[in-house]
Amino acid sequence: xxxxxxxxxxxxxxxxxxxxxxRNSRPPLSGGRRTLVTALIFLAPAxxxxxxxxxxxxxxxxxxxxxxxxxxxxxxxxxxxTMFTDPATFLSIRNxxxxxxxxxxxxxxxxxxxxxxxxxxxxxxxFKLIVFMPMAISMVASGVIFRTLFQENPDLGAVNASLVSIxxxxxxxxxxxxxxxxxxxxxxxxxxxxxxxxxxxxAGSEQDFPLVGILGTTLPDNAKTAVAAKSAAGGxxxxxxxxxxxxxxxxxxxxxxxxxxxxxxxxxxxxxxxxAVVASGTTADDGSYAIxxxxxxxxxIGLPASNFTQGYAGVSWLGPTLVTAVIILAYIWIxxxxxxxxxxSGLSAMDISLQEAARVDGASxxxxxxxxxxxxxxxxxxxxxxxxxxxxxxIFDLVYVIPPGSSLPAASVIAVQLWTVSFGxxxxxxxxxxxxxxxxxxxxxxxxxNVRRFRMDRER
Amino acid sequence: xxSQLHRRVFVPLAAVGAIAMALAACSGGGTxxxxxxxxxxxxxxxxxxxxxxxxxxxxxxxxxxAQFSTETGxxxxxxxxxxxxxxxxxxxxxxxxxxxxxxxxxxxxxxSLAKAGSLIPVSAATEAAVMKNFSPDWVTLGSVxxxxxxxxxxxxNKSTVWYNTAVYTNAGATVPKTWDDFLAQLKKVSDSGxxxxxxxxxxxxxxxxxxxxxxxxxxxxxxxDQLTQHKIPWTDPSVIDALTTLSKxxxxxxxxxxxxxxxxxxxxVTEVFGTPPKAGTVYEGDFxxxxxxxxxxxxxxxxxxxxxxxxxxxxxxxxxxxxxxxxQLKDNKGAAALMTYLASPxxxxxxxxxxxxxxxxxxxxxSAYPDPTSRQxxxxxxxxxxxxxxxxxxxxxxxxxxxxxxxxKILLDFYNNPSDIQGTAQALEAAAAADYK
Numbered sequence: 001x002x003x004x005x006x007x008x009x010x011x012x013x014x015x016x017x018x019x020x021x022x023r024n025s026r027p028p029l030s031g032g033r034r035t036l037v038t039a040l041i042f043l044a045p046a047x048x049x050x051x052x053x054x055x056x057x058x059x060x061x062x063x064x065x066x067x068x069x070x071x072x073x074x075x076x077x078x079x080x081x082t083m084f085t086d087p088a089t090f091l092s093i094r095n096x097x098x099x100x101x102x103x104x105x106x107x108x109x110x111x112x113x114x115x116x117x118x119x120x121x122x123x124x125x126x127f128k129l130i131v132f133m134p135m136a137i138s139m140v141a142s143g144v145i146f147r148t149l150f151q152e153n154p155d156l157g158a159v160n161a162s163l164v165s166i167x168x169x170x171x172x173x174x175x176x177x178x179x180x181x182x183x184x185x186x187x188x189x190x191x192x193x194x195x196x197x198x199x200x201x202x203a204g205s206e207q208d209f210p211l212v213g214i215l216g217t218t219l220p221d222n223a224k225t226a227v228a229a230k231s232a233a234g235g236x237x238x239x240x241x242x243x244x245x246x247x248x249x250x251x252x253x254x255x256x257x258x259x260x261x262x263x264x265x266x267x268x269x270x271x272x273x274x275x276a277v278v279a280s281g282t283t284a285d286d287g288s289y290a291i292x293x294x295x296x297x298x299x300x301i302g303l304p305a306s307n308f309t310q311g312y313a314g315v316s317w318l319g320p321t322l323v324t325a326v327i328i329l330a331y332i333w334i335x336x337x338x339x340x341x342x343x344x345s346g347l348s349a350m351d352i353s354l355q356e357a358a359r360v361d362g363a364s365x366x367x368x369x370x371x372x373x374x375x376x377x378x379x380x381x382x383x384x385x386x387x388x389x390x391x392x393x394x395i396f397d398l399v400y401v402i403p404p405g406s407s408l409p410a411a412s413v414i415a416v417q418l419w420t421v422s423f424g425x426x427x428x429x430x431x432x433x434x435x436x437x438x439x440x441x442x443x444x445x446x447x448x449x450n451v452r453r454f455r456m457d458r459e460r
Numbered sequence: 461x462x463s464q465l466h467r468r469v470f471v472p473l474a475a476v477g478a479i480a481m482a483l484a485a486c487s488g489g490g491t492x493x494x495x496x497x498x499x500x501x502x503x504x505x506x507x508x509x510x511x512x513x514x515x516x517x518x519x520x521x522x523x524x525x526a527q528f529s530t531e532t533g534x535x536x537x538x539x540x541x542x543x544x545x546x547x548x549x550x551x552x553x554x555x556x557x558x559x560x561x562x563x564x565x566x567x568x569x570x571x572s573l574a575k576a577g578s579l580i581p582v583s584a585a586t587e588a589a590v591m592k593n594f595s596p597d598w599v600t601l602g603s604v605x606x607x608x609x610x611x612x613x614x615x616x617n618k619s620t621v622w623y624n625t626a627v628y629t630n631a632g633a634t635v636p637k638t639w640d641d642f643l644a645q646l647k648k649v650s651d652s653g654x655x656x657x658x659x660x661x662x663x664x665x666x667x668x669x670x671x672x673x674x675x676x677x678x679x680x681x682x683x684x685d686q687l688t689q690h691k692i693p694w695t696d697p698s699v700i701d702a703l704t705t706l707s708k709x710x711x712x713x714x715x716x717x718x719x720x721x722x723x724x725x726x727x728x729v730t731e732v733f734g735t736p737p738k739a740g741t742v743y744e745g746d747f748x749x750x751x752x753x754x755x756x757x758x759x760x761x762x763x764x765x766x767x768x769x770x771x772x773x774x775x776x777x778x779x780x781x782x783x784x785x786x787x788q789l790k791d792n793k794g795a796a797a798l799m800t801y802l803a804s805p806x807x808x809x810x811x812x813x814x815x816x817x818x819x820x821x822x823x824x825x826x827s828a829y830p831d832p833t834s835r836q837x838x839x840x841x842x843x844x845x846x847x848x849x850x851x852x853x854x855x856x857x858x859x860x861x862x863x864x865x866x867x868x869k870i871l872l873d874f875y876n877n878p879s880d881i882q883g884t885a886q887a888l889e890a891a892a893a894a895d896y897k
Contacts (some may be wrong), residue, residue, distance in 0.1 A: 069897075089866060152722055178653075180714065213714070215653030241516030245651055249632010317724055406721040406872050409864040420864055426856065 011338055058440065065433035079434035088409060090433070091415040094441075095324055099413060103328050103335075104388035108381060110332065111339025116369065118340075128344070132337035147331040150317035150402075152443030160314030161411060175220070175265055179308050180211040182244050182254050193305035199300035200273070202233070204232050206300045210244030210254050211263065219243065219261055222285045226262035229288040237301060238290040241266045241283050262287020266307050268327050281384040318412035323403045327411060335391070339384050345374075346380030365419040379457065386450050393443050414439050500533035505794040507536045508583035509565035509825040510549070512783065514540040520814045521563075527810055534794050545569070553578050558789040561798050563613055565784050567601050567849050573787065574604035578856050580788040581607045582803075589803035594825040597681075597847040602785055610785035612802045613740050614811075615820035617841045618780045618850060619673050619769035622752070624732050626763065627654050627740040635767040639677075639705065646715045649740035655717035657709070658739035661875050664868025666744055668852040668860065671871060672780045673743075675702040677772035681846045688851045690896040694773040694888035703874070704880045705772060709876035726751055733758040743769070745781065746818065746837045761833045768840050779844035782853065783820060795894025812838075820847075859895035866891045 005062075068075045083089050114131055118124045134142060151157030154164040179195075181187040186198045187209060203209045206229060226242035240261045244253060251258035266283045270291045278299065281291040291301075317326050354376070358368050396415040403411040412420070414435055422432025513521050518540055539559065541548040547570050552558045560579070564570060573579050582590070587608050590599060597772065602610030621642075628634075628645075631652035636642040646656030654716045661667055676684045678696035687699065709715060717731060717739040729748060731738040732754040746879045749760050750837065760766045768777065786802045788795050801807050808819035812828045822842045829835035840848070852860030852867055859866040870891060874884040 008531060148556055152719055182651075212651035218653070245634075245653070247630055249648060315721070403726065404722040405863055405868075406661060406876070408663065412864060420862060
């Protein structure tokens with residue numbers, strides 16, 4: 001509504017009051033009542049919009065929360081009871097608590113650090129721009145960015161890709177990741193990833209290891225066709241480690257031949273009854289090995305896990321345990337800029353003569369910050385902090401976008417739960433309304449604090 | 461085409477009215493005018509037809525309707541109701557202005573409309589055509605209280621297992637017929653160095669399709685219907701059986717590519733048919749063909765083929781799937797004639813030839829399908845001894861259609877921990893008890 005429109009209405013209001021007074025020849029309206037009427041007329045459009053857009057939905061939600069999913073059966077406080085007993089909803093309330101504790105304080109502190117430091121660096125504007133930029137990206141887009149960054153598969157997620165490559169510099173990968181023994185041959189893949197014979201082998205005999213589960217094309221170039229190892233001498237155990245797979249299937253499983261390739265460079269251990277490694281050998285290009293210098297007796301023969309470990313696969317960022325941390329990180333990335341800009345404006349509005357006076361009196365920079373800057377900034381800090389709390393309580397988009405389906409329940413917050421039970425398939429708008437009321441009740445105290453502060457500021 | 465978004469049913473109450481009004485304002489999509497030589501006995505009649513098809517599917521369906529116009533002289537107006545057919549149709553009926561004929565994707569909607577008296581039972585001629593051209597399961601799906609209301613014009617097959625032919629050839633794996641052989645072939649593929657199977661658990665819906673396919677085979681159609689209506693509990697021994705069968709596969713880390721719980725369904729298709737392939741097999745419905753074409757360079761029919769979901773304990777050929785049924789909402793000669801026409805093989809053949817369409821009509825000539833793969837899909841659908849509609853699609857959406865709750869979440873938990881068969885059955889029963897009211 002334009003200003004002239006408002007004025008026109010007010011004019012009309014006054015005239016009608018005048019007409020009323022003349023016709024009824026009542027005593028003139030007292031000054032107080034007249035201002036009230038004028039005020040009401042001025043407020044009417046705003047009140048009408050507030051009523052339609054806020055008042056009615058709130059009251060209707062409250063009313064609706066007392067009914068079941070169909071909307072026909074009155075259930076009283078039933079939905080509120082469900083809310084706190086249903087594990088999924090309870091988890092989302094717990095997550096909201098974590099959010100409120102972690103996100104606003106981190107954002108405010110980071111914003112404060114950025115804002116204070118910015119007073120001291122060149123290129124402050126460029127820096128400010130970079131930190132503030134995420135605010136310009138829509139929440140959903142930021143969510144997609146973070147989801148992609150933190151994908152578990154190192155081929156897709158940049159974070160895991162860098163973790164894996166850093167890890168790769170320090171420890172070389174195993175030669176045959178994922179290999180496992182052919183079944184039913186008395187050789188078993190152990191829980192720790194090593195491969196071990198089920199029964200002990202006497203010194204002076206042979207033990208072969210037909211392995212499967214590795215792509216023939218990934219074998220080292222020096223791999224030759226596997227051959228049977230020479231028969232073992234007295235204090236010796238010999239055998240062959242080979243890839244027991246023929247392209248296109250076929251061949252005799254567990255048997256040499258058909259040009260199956262040996263696996264060069266595999267460590268083979270002889271393990272005594274106590275589990276200690278007594279001797280070891282390494283396979284040649286044709287996959288054959290020989291472990292010598294054994295006392296007569298029986299040994300289990302094993303291929304240690306170092307031959308086969310899958311290698312470091314990165315962290316499951318978006319798994320149920322870490323997903324909330326990742327989402328909060330995304331939130332901080334976006335909102336630290338907001339905190340910074342607000343606090344920076346508070347700083348620039350500050351009278352710097354106090355700080356200068358303190359410095360002249362010999363205060364250290366920390367003392368200046370601690371005793372002068374921070375207290376003067378506290379009104380701005382509190383506004384930023386409380387705004388962020390309200391914002392965090394209502395968080396939806398990031399939590400909806402970032403987690404993959406399997407960890408969505410673990411990451412859920414009240415607003416997401418509210419959407420899911422009412423529209424996301426649950427179709428229970430009774431429970432949804434109850435959740436909405438809970439959210440309102442949680443946000444209200446902070447709203448009141450904020451409004452109070454504004455009022456106090458004005459009175460001061 | 462079934463994707464994650466299609467499964468999420470959202471019905472914002474306040475928006476319903478607005479949408480209905482908007483749709484009413486812009487109804488009357490395509491118009492087909494009469495022209496031709498045939499009997500023209502319906503000249504001067506105008507019929508309104510509605511369905512959820514839009515875009516290319518709408519264009520193809522309009523070609524089917526155009527042929528009807530040519531033959532009868534009736535004018536047919538098509539309106540697309542978009543994905544919210546149930547809401548729109550109910551609003552139209554309440555407003556006293558239903559279309560003459562609608563094509564709907566949910567058997568539940570057909571039932572509720574028939575019970576509410578909004579539907580006209582099909583004419584004798586249509587019934588004769590349906591009896592002749594469709595298998596009994598489709599007749600049952602279109603009937604309420606022994607009266608036939610629906611003609612299933614389109615069908616979909618969700619019992620297809622897609623594999624990368626190069627990976628299978630390299631591993632020497634063959635097409636399995638039974639569940640045990642299925643596991644053995646997956647093992648062969650894994651032995652070759654590529655995991656046998658890629659699963660994209662996504663938000664959980666692919667897992668419900670796994671369960672339904674195993675269940676209809678291990679427990680039979682009768683139990684399947686009872687479980688669909690929650691007349692037997694999810695703790696029934698037949699459910700335990702099916703979960704045990706599934707756990708044999710899901711619990712074997714040598715057969716399945718790791719990371720399935722966090723993989724989207726689309727990614728699981730790329731894993732199998734991308735370059736280089738990261739797995740050999742992926743299971744889902746006939747719509748996988750669309751994923752393969754749009755996401756990878758693999759060619760359907762040469763690089764990518766499918767086989768029927770393997771039989772469990774000697775079960776006969778069964779198909780879990782979906783479909784679109786034509787229903788008649790107004791009692792007039794034109795609408796009845798259109799229903800008879802839609803039940804005929806001629807009507808279905810028009811769309812079959814255009815591609816991307818499977819007809820449950822067994823009188824449709826298989827040679828009309830444009831390529832061997834779509835023909836194979838249709839043969840499996842028509843030749844199935846048993847056809848059942850997707851169970852989770854018929855369940856209350858809180859149970860069978862909500863991310864993070866109900867069947868989707870519980871089967872995801874089961875996928876992560878396949879040894880917990882009893883706990884899974886109990887959790888499913890608890891959720892079903894709460895959501896089936």
